[in-house]
Amino acid sequence: ETLYDKIGGQAAITQVVTRTLDLSLQDPRIKHTFARSKMDRLAKHISDQVCQLTGGPCIYTGVTMKKAHVGLELTTLHFNALVENLQQAMREANIPTATQNKLLALLAPMHRDVVEK
Numbered sequence: 379e380t381l382y383d384k385i386g387g388q389a390a391i392t393q394v395v396t397r398t399l400d401l402s403l404q405d406p407r408i409k410h411t412f413a414r415s416k417m418d419r420l421a422k423h424i425s426d427q428v429c430q431l432t433g434g435p436c437i438y439t440g441v442t443m444k445k446a447h448v449g450l451e452l453t454t455l456h457f458n459a460l461v462e463n464l465q466q467a468m469r470e471a472n473i474p475t476a477t478q479n480k481l482l483a484l485l486a487p488m489h490r491d492v493v494e495k
């Protein structure tokens with residue numbers, strides 16, 4: 379069983395990503411960073427990326443993590459805020475803690491490409 383299956387497949391990934399972005403758009407720590415973003419397109423790209431990363435049948439067609447976040451001046455505080463929102467979204471979707479932690483471990487190394495200072 380892949381991590382993709384453990385999470386609950388495409389439906390669960392779409393739900394979690396959409397909820398994470400909704401929480402982030404209401405989050406005073408990071409909502410400003412999304413001011414110019416097309417949120418539907420962003421949700422699709424992040425869902426594809428998580429699907430591919432966890433062993434699912436998707437292909438991520440967006441740009442590299444470095445390119446996607448250049449100029450946003452994101453800090454570790456911004457990064458942690460997004461991770462907190464993702465954790466809340468996963469809890470709400472009843473994803474088991476061990477499975478949550480496996481996804482977080484796959485995303486953690488992206489910190490160096492996302493954060494600029």
Ligand code: HEM
Pocket residue numbers: 408411412414415416420423424427439440441442446447450452456457458460485486488489492
């Ligand atoms: C592990 C952490 C992260 C992952 C996996 C991730 C993933 C992505 C992906 C896949 C894209 C789309 C690239 C494309 O369209 O080609 C993107 C863009 C973006 N991300 Fe992230 N991201 C992460 C962290 C963050 C953080 C911490 C913030 C802000 C707090 C953030 C804000 C944005 C914004 C504003 C865009 C640009 C959207 C646009 O093009 O309009 N991301 N991210």
